[in-house]
Amino acid sequence: MVLxxxxxxxxxxxxxxxxxxxxxxxxxxxxxxxxxxxxxVCVNPGHVLLAKExxxxxxxxxxTVVGFPSGAHTTYTKAKEAEEAYRLGAVELDMVxxxxxxxSKKYDLVKRDIExxxxxxPGIVKVIFENHYxxxxxxxxACKLSLEAGAHFxxxxxxxxxxxxxxxDIALMRKTVGDKAGVKAAGGINTLEQAIKLIExxxxxxxxxxxxxxxxxx
Amino acid sequence: MVLxxxxxxxxxxxxxxxxxxxxxxxxxxxxxxxxxxxxxVCVNPGHVLLAKExxxxxxxxxxTVVGFPSGAHTTYTKAKEAEEAYRLGAVELDMVxxxxxxxSKKYDLVKRDIExxxxxxPGIVKVIFENHYxxxxxxxxACKLSLEAGAHFxxxxxxxxxxxxxxxDIALMRKTVGDKAGVKAAGGINTLEQAIKLIExxxxxxxxxxxxxxxxxx
Numbered sequence: 001m002v003l004x005x006x007x008x009x010x011x012x013x014x015x016x017x018x019x020x021x022x023x024x025x026x027x028x029x030x031x032x033x034x035x036x037x038x039x040x041v042c043v044n045p046g047h048v049l050l051a052k053e054x055x056x057x058x059x060x061x062x063x064t065v066v067g068f069p070s071g072a073h074t075t076y077t078k079a080k081e082a083e084e085a086y087r088l089g090a091v092e093l094d095m096v097x098x099x100x101x102x103x104s105k106k107y108d109l110v111k112r113d114i115e116x117x118x119x120x121x122p123g124i125v126k127v128i129f130e131n132h133y134x135x136x137x138x139x140x141x142a143c144k145l146s147l148e149a150g151a152h153f154x155x156x157x158x159x160x161x162x163x164x165x166x167x168x169d170i171a172l173m174r175k176t177v178g179d180k181a182g183v184k185a186a187g188g189i190n191t192l193e194q195a196i197k198l199i200e201x202x203x204x205x206x207x208x209x210x211x212x213x214x215x216x217x218x
Numbered sequence: 219m220v221l222x223x224x225x226x227x228x229x230x231x232x233x234x235x236x237x238x239x240x241x242x243x244x245x246x247x248x249x250x251x252x253x254x255x256x257x258x259v260c261v262n263p264g265h266v267l268l269a270k271e272x273x274x275x276x277x278x279x280x281x282t283v284v285g286f287p288s289g290a291h292t293t294y295t296k297a298k299e300a301e302e303a304y305r306l307g308a309v310e311l312d313m314v315x316x317x318x319x320x321x322s323k324k325y326d327l328v329k330r331d332i333e334x335x336x337x338x339x340p341g342i343v344k345v346i347f348e349n350h351y352x353x354x355x356x357x358x359x360a361c362k363l364s365l366e367a368g369a370h371f372x373x374x375x376x377x378x379x380x381x382x383x384x385x386x387d388i389a390l391m392r393k394t395v396g397d398k399a400g401v402k403a404a405g406g407i408n409t410l411e412q413a414i415k416l417i418e419x420x421x422x423x424x425x426x427x428x429x430x431x432x433x434x435x436x
Contacts, residue, residue: 020351023322044290046316072262076302081295098264104241111254125226133238
């Protein structure tokens with residue numbers, strides 16, 4: 001696959017999610033993403049206002065996370081968080097499913113959890129599964145429930161579990177959602193080679209905090 | 219220090235926070251804590267109703283977490299989450315501070331974040347610092363802000379960072395809060411010896427998922 005630097009950057013959600021990053025670090029990370037022309041940044045909810053200020057008028061969208069990184073919050077809390085995030089200026093929301101509900105085969109609850117976030121915000125909703133904890137069958141189920149709930153993307157990982165995006169999982173997720181949703185690879189993506197392989201396997205978004213390192217490898 | 223088994227168990231918050239635990243696992247964990255006479259369980263918000271059902275009428279309280287484990291949610295979301303948690307039956311709330319606000323020296327925001335959770339729920343509020351990311355000076359500052367905000371406990375860690383409770387940090391936290399707040403040690407507590415040492419250093423609550431293993435060492 002031949003991709004230009006800019007084509008790749010238009011698939012990169014530049015991730016700034018470590019909870020100990022200071023306002024200064026978030027600011028410079030957002031400036032970097034804007035200068036690089038990344039498609040979006042992904043910041044924690046407490047940094048949405050700051051990111052909006054820096055990215056206003058640029059081609060880099062403000063993204064944030066919902067129920068992150070455990071997914072173990074209630075549906076009510078996730079919906080409130082999504083509603084506020086959009087109100088503050090985030091137009092892309094990466095939410096984590098309730099992994100316990102999925103493991104317990106409470107599929108209606110998993111679906112409703114996603115639906116309420118989709119309904120709470122007009123933004124793009126990406127549904128993080130945290131594949132590290134899931135069987136292949138559970139990944140397929142989570143893809144189907146995400147589609148039924150009206151989500152726009154399915155996403156492999158938070159970046160906070162032991163493992164992240166794999167080629168195999170991306171291929172499975174793309175096969176399951178077809179062209180009905182986007183597929184975002186995230187978690188442990190540190191090199192250009194990895195990013196390209198994940199895109200070849202079916203990803204059309206890459207979440208990484210290593211954007212600088214990846215671009216330097218061009 | 220000589221403690222009976224029951225004296226120790228009356229200081230143990232039995233932790234059931236792994237996001238992939240199924241309803242069955244939460245159920246048996248709560249039954250275990252009830253039979254052991256633990257002072258409380260600490261479950262994720264999506265499991266509060268289930269825990270309440272099992273612990274009703276026992277001496278084991280239902281606890282949950284707020285803004286967990288990143289602390290990076292907005293104050294609005296944390297307050298909503300705390301309000302709902304109490305409504306659902308949780309009387310102990312372990313909230314995580316906004317680490318980025320503390321690192322950025324935005325002390326008013328850190329304090330308000332805690333205050334809004336305290337005000338949102340009549341329950342006991344324990345404030346988790348996630349000491350792994352903090353300097354000793356920041357730990358002292360976080361203790362003072364927690365007291366000013368009306369919190370009932372200060373707590374070392376979520377159990378999801380690389381390091382957890384240390385003797386040194388517990389001693390520092392106890393020295394700083396004096397008798398004005400409780401001190402909870404959590405994160406990586408796997409043995410009876412560790413638990414006793416942390417109590418000797420000033421802790422009056424222990425958060426652990428290893429309650430069974432610790433009690434077997436008596």
